[in-house]
Amino acid sequence: MARYGMLIDTKKCVGCYACRIACQMINGLPSDEAFIKFYEEEQGSYPNVYAENVPVQCMHCEDAPCQTVCPTTATYTTDSGVVLVDEKKCIGCKYCMAACPYNARVQLHPSGVVEKCRFCWYEGEPGNPPACVGTCISGARIFGDLDDPESEICKEIARTNAQPLAGDLTRAKIYYVR
């Protein structure tokens, strides 16, 4: 079974927000609801400072705290490691929003359901590739199987020594080059 994950290279990201808009389009989100959030981090030391763009979305944590707390089991993980929300079960209690340490969850309106990035999951498979990856103008995003050593993502993680965003905060499946 595949174990899907993503690599985001912040050195390549120019902060154009194309991924976020593609995501909003494919998920039918209005302009003020988004599954990808952008954070700007000040990096380097004087005089060589720059603003690093860090796009953040659901990390599809292997030990997903959102799933642990979800009282209705609306939040679940597929065999291929993608964390999903069953919109027909979610009551909108927002416990998962509180539990997610990456602020990755968004309450949708008017349904009240709490959603997040789902790797463009559709009919039992993730997007090939997900919209954000396909649309990225600078090739900053790679999607693939973390368990397949021959996959592009695994080779790139090994080559760049990419790491999850926040150490062992959770066992995240999005890796960052920073």
Next chain:
Amino acid sequence: MVWGPMIAWYLFLAGASAGAFITAAFVARKYPDSVKMRVAGRLIAPVFMAIGLLLLMLDAEAGMHDPLRFVYLVLNPGSVMTLGVYFICIYMPVCLIAAILEIRKTPVPGWLDWIGIISAFCVAAYTGFLLGVVHAYPLWNNAILPILFVISALSAGLAATSLIGLITDRERFEQMWLVKKSHVILSAIEAIVLFTMLVIVNSGSPEGAASVHSLIAGQYAPLFWGGLVILGLIAPFMIEGYPVFITKKPETSTTSLVVSIIGESGVLIGGFVLRLLIVLAALPVAFL
């Protein structure tokens, strides 16, 4: 912030309901003649819990659009929210039956009372664990919060019941030394536990420290000091403590009646403010 005043009200009402049920059971055993106060506690318990549950459901937007979904709440026993639902499924019917028995002037059987007491404790504790297990917020994620919530729940339930006892049956109420003493002691313990929690959260992480700072010196300071510390802890402690430890005789004057009403109301306001502040002031751990 993920949750707001609506959830704070729920946490408060659920806790005060549990506290009122326990108070009524206590009064039934120790002061069988204090009928009015016992009945008050028995009625407050289901009413508070019902209002709280209503608020909880109103806050769950997707469930309100499709109320059948609330059935799914029982599906994940690993979630504290689901555990809470189990406890409430026992507690709510028990306290409803107890209230109905009390209205029909039939004695509440001891075993029913005990199921009620135990489930009331579970309900009060779960409101604390609900927040306590969330790692993302240091102000919540500590072992002391559930204890603080249980003590505050007992205190608020006792205050709600006492308030009615005080107004409807003052003469008897003034004789109930055990009730008064418990009240004073609960305020003191709550203050100590609150202090301990803030010290621990403050030293645990920068985000915890920032949360504590916003409470004691930042944007929430007026509410923290005015609503929780002075009105909710110090005033009731002094007002109840004075007759219990200093004069040692029942009060009869109207002034003392008014002062006592202020004390009891203070505990209730403090109980709500505590939960509101805990919900609002929690800052998440940084991930960047």
